[in-house]
Amino acid sequence: MGDVKFFIVVDVDDRILVCNNKDKFLQVKEQLFRKFKMKDVGISWEPTLCTIPTSVWEALCRVHEAKTIGNKFFLRRRFFTIKMKEEDDMLVHINTVKALADQLRSIEVNITDEHVYMVLLMSLPPSFDNLITSLESMSIKDVDLQFIVPRLFHEVSKRKECDSSETIA
Helix, strand or coil, X not given: CCCCCXXXXXXXXXXXXXXXXXXXXXHHHHHHHHHHCCCCCCCCCCHHHCCCCHHHHHHHHHHHCCCCHHHHHHHHHHHHHCCCXXXXXXXXHHHHHHHHHHHHHHCCCCCCHHHHHHHHHHCCCHHHHXXXXXXXXXXXXXXXXXXXXXXXXXXXHHHHHHHHHHHHC
């Protein structure tokens, strides 16, 4: 067992603890699990299964990307009901919507780009209604995620510019 490494993935702060000594590994694992009530995603003592990143990634996927009906329901609900507040950052909001879409795709839920930009537009606060109305008048073949995202950023920058000129005046 010379080059075998044991991994503990601490999901809360995205840390991976690596240890070559099985006894020390079990001791640290037990302390962490007891103190933080951590969940064991599985353990393998086989050298071929303890290579990073594949074994760690697969263990995380088994827990966080389980293809259960409950997980699909939970992620779909989050995706289709997400709402952006006026004070929220547009980039963060767009990335959150895209990340939820990617999570759904990873558990084999059919999410198209049209779903993503529709959810993105529906999740915007009422102050974006004029922009949404102007997009609604366009042909569906002219509108896609690559078209909408720059328009959203442009709208945000116009608002910031307008706010800064009002502050100066």
